[in-house]
Every structure is written in C-alpha cells, then in structure tokens.
Amino acid sequence: MPDADPDADLMLRFQGGDETAYAELVRRFQGRIVSLAYRYLGSSADAEDLAQEVFLRIYRARETYEPRARFSTWVHRITVNVSLNLIRGRKVRRHLNAAMPRSDGGDGGAVDFEDAGVVAPGDKVEKDELAQVLREILDGLPERQRIAILLNKYQGLSYEETAEAMEMSLSATKSLLTRARVKIKEQLEPYLTTGRAPERRDSSTRDS
Amino acid sequence: MTMNEHCERPIDELVAYTDGELQAPAHGALEAHLDVCARCAREVDLLRRSGALVAELPGLTPSAGFVDRVVAATADVRRPRGRLLRLLPAAAAAVLIVGLVLARAMRDDRPSDEVALSRAEEREIAQDLFLLENLDALADEDPEALIAIIEDLDLIESVEPEAFGIFDGEEGG
Numbered sequence: 001m002p003d004a005d006p007d008a009d010l011m012l013r014f015q016g017g018d019e020t021a022y023a024e025l026v027r028r029f030q031g032r033i034v035s036l037a038y039r040y041l042g043s044s045a046d047a048e049d050l051a052q053e054v055f056l057r058i059y060r061a062r063e064t065y066e067p068r069a070r071f072s073t074w075v076h077r078i079t080v081n082v083s084l085n086l087i088r089g090r091k092v093r094r095h096l097n098a099a100m101p102r103s104d105g106g107d108g109g110a111v112d113f114e115d116a117g118v119v120a121p122g123d124k125v126e127k128d129e130l131a132q133v134l135r136e137i138l139d140g141l142p143e144r145q146r147i148a149i150l151l152n153k154y155q156g157l158s159y160e161e162t163a164e165a166m167e168m169s170l171s172a173t174k175s176l177l178t179r180a181r182v183k184i185k186e187q188l189e190p191y192l193t194t195g196r197a198p199e200r201r202d203s204s205t206r207d208s
Numbered sequence: 209m210t211m212n213e214h215c216e217r218p219i220d221e222l223v224a225y226t227d228g229e230l231q232a233p234a235h236g237a238l239e240a241h242l243d244v245c246a247r248c249a250r251e252v253d254l255l256r257r258s259g260a261l262v263a264e265l266p267g268l269t270p271s272a273g274f275v276d277r278v279v280a281a282t283a284d285v286r287r288p289r290g291r292l293l294r295l296l297p298a299a300a301a302a303v304l305i306v307g308l309v310l311a312r313a314m315r316d317d318r319p320s321d322e323v324a325l326s327r328a329e330e331r332e333i334a335q336d337l338f339l340l341e342n343l344d345a346l347a348d349e350d351p352e353a354l355i356a357i358i359e360d361l362d363l364i365e366s367v368e369p370e371a372f373g374i375f376d377g378e379e380g381g
Contacts, residue, residue: 019279026274026275027275031267031269034270038268048271051274052277052278052281059282131265134262154263154265159224159227159229175220178219178223182219182223184262185254188254
C-alpha cells in the first residue's frame with residue numbers, strides 16, 4: 001500500500017510488545033469511536049461501554065492483526081459489529097419484556113436497556129433543535145441505513161470505505177446510502193425550504 | 209429554466225453526484241442535465257444540504273480517564289472465555305437449554321477471586337429457561353425468525369457490560 005498508515009504502524013508496534021502504542025491508539029480513536037457509538041445507538045448512555053468493547057477487541061486481536069486494510073477501516077468494522085449486536089440485543093430485550101412482564105419488579109442487577117430515541121437524563125449533549133430533529137430521523141432509520149449514512153456523511157468515509165467497514169458489496173452499500181439519504185432529505189425538506197425546524201406536535205404554535 | 213416534470217434521472221445518481229462519487233462520463237452528463245432540469249437541480253440542492261447537516265452533528269467527548277479505564281480493562285481480556293453460546297445449534301430447544309446451562313457453567317469457570325453467579329444472573333437463567341420452555345409458543349414463526357430469536361438470546365447475554373468478555377475477536381486480521 002503506497003499510503004502511509006501511522007495507525008497501522010502503531011498497531012504493529014503494539015504487536016511487537018509496545019503497550020504504550022496501544023494506549024496511543026486508544027487516545028487517537030477515542031473521540032471518533034465514542035461519537036460514532038453515540039450516533040449509532042441514538043443515546044449517550046452506553047456509548048463509552050460500546051467504545052471500550054471495541055478497544056478491547058483491538059487488544060485481543062494483537063496476535064492475529066494483519067495490516068490488510070487501513071487501520072481505521074478495520075476499527076470501523078469492529079465498531080459496526082459491536083453496535084449491531086448491541087442494537088439487536090436491545091430490540092429483542094424489548095420484545096421479551098413486552099411479552100413477559102417481570103413478576104419480581106425492579107432488579108438492580110439487570111442491565112437497563114433504555115429505549116432508543118429516549119433521551120437519557122444525563123443526555124444534555126443535544127441542545128440544538130435541528131440536531132434533535134435530525135437525531136430522531138436517524139433513529140427512525142433501519143440500523144444498517146443509519147450506520148452507513150453515519151460512516152459516509154458523519155465520519156467522512158468514501159462509498160468504498162463504507163462498504164469495507166460494513167463488509168458489504170459496493171452496490172449494496174450505495175443502495176443503503178441512497179435510501180437513507182432520500183428519507184433524510186424528505187423529512188428535512190420542510191426545514192430546508194422554509195428555514196424553520198420541522199413542525200413538531202406543539203399546540204401553542206397552531207393558529208386557529 | 210424549464211421544469212422537467214417527467215425527469216427520470218435515477219435518484220442514486222443524484223445522491224452519488226452530491227457525494228462526489230459519480231465517475232467521469234456520468235458526472236459530466238449529469239452536470240449538463242442539471243443546467244436544464246430545475247427539478248433535478250432542486251433535488252441535488254436538498255440532498256446536499258440535508259447531507260451536510262448529518263456531517264455537522266455534534267459528537268460526544270469521552271469522559272476524562274477513558275483511556276486509562278480501557279487500558280486497565282485490558283488486564284481482564286487476556287483470559288479467553290468460551291464461545292459456547294455462539295456454537296449452539298440453532299434448532300432444538302432441548303439442546304438450547306443444555307447449552308445455556310453449560311454456558312453459565314463456563315462463565316462460572318473463572319478464577320476464585322471472581323464472584324460466582326450473582327442473584328441477578330440466577331434470575332436471568334430463570335428468565336432464559338422460561339423463554340425456552342415457551343419456545344413452542346413461537347413455533348408458528350418461520351425458521352429464520354426462530355434462528356434470529358436464538359441468536360438474539362445469545363446477544364442478550366453478550367450485551368451485559370460485565371459479560372462483554374464473551375465477545376470473541378473474530379474480526380482479527
């Protein structure tokens with residue numbers, strides 16, 4: 001590969017026994033992965049746990065890692081896998097909870113699977129109205145569309161890189177991205193054409 | 209400029225154009241088209257602006273000490289854990305029950321300085337078994353859905369933060 005990949009070099013140093021290279025990788029990628037996890041999940045609640053799992057997988061891959069793809073692409077691939085697992089696990093848990101209400105009431109030891117789209121109490125990140133609207137639109141997308149669009153538009157990966165990160169063909173990736181973009185555009189259109197945030201259910205703004 | 213109401217430019221071409229992913233001959237042809245088709249030009253404008261908003265979404269700053277916590281957590285991942293849950297055959301509920309119990313046993317097969325099953329974990333086993341005993345209630349679902357349910361049971365296990373160790377690094381390399 002002609003392109004220099006300093007992250008891959010760090011991983012190779014880590015492979016050679018340099019633990020400080022691992023810490024440096026975590027430092028370099030933490031912001032990107034925590035932010036992506038936050039956007040994939042639609043809430044900040046588990047974003048750091050998810051990112052930590054991604055970094056632990058990188059650690060475990062120490063023996064087997066080979067610099068075949070760009071290091072960042074490989075990290076994105078791991079993040080996508082961990083995120084899809086978590087998102088789907090939550091979905092099933094919601095179905096199970098709906099089907100089998102617990103008789104023993106609250107359980108402090110159980111993991112709290114908050115509904116996607118519900119803002120956790122500590123979630124003060126989203127102040128901007130439009131960002132909130134966009135977040136709801138993203139949460140409404142099927143998870144693969146959401147992940148694809150975030151990799152491409154939010155993270156700035158090319159179609160090719162997005163396909164690699166999602167382990168999908170280029171044409172399937174294009175199709176996902178197109179569907180996501182059309183939905184986002186349609187839902188944002190009122191804002192984009194009037195300059196106002198899309199109308200939300202608020203009776204006070206209605207004129208009668 | 210005339211509005212072309214019957215324009216049939218494929219939308220994926222417009223999307224690829226706004227993303228700078230449209231290759232040479234198609235790119236020039238579309239640019240020429242946009243000069244004469246207000247409808248497509250408007251679509252491109254909306255796609256571009258809505259896409260830009262996704263790019264500008266605020267991120268999330270990791271909390272202080274995140275790197276240190278990750279590095280500290282690596283001490284726990286040197287010990288491989290069983291991937292039994294992943295190997296469960298996807299069909300028979302009976303095998304599943306045995307598998308889940310075995311998986312619990314595997315998870316319990318850890319150094320004595322770690323806790324054995326907590327009450328919460330025991331409760332979870334009970335929930336799992338209850339679900340499995342009622343699997344025939346799900347029997348009218350198609351096989352794929354059943355497999356999905358089983359896989360998702362595995363996932364439910366794996367998403368407990370303290371059980372993250374059962375993820376295996378299968379994407380190595």
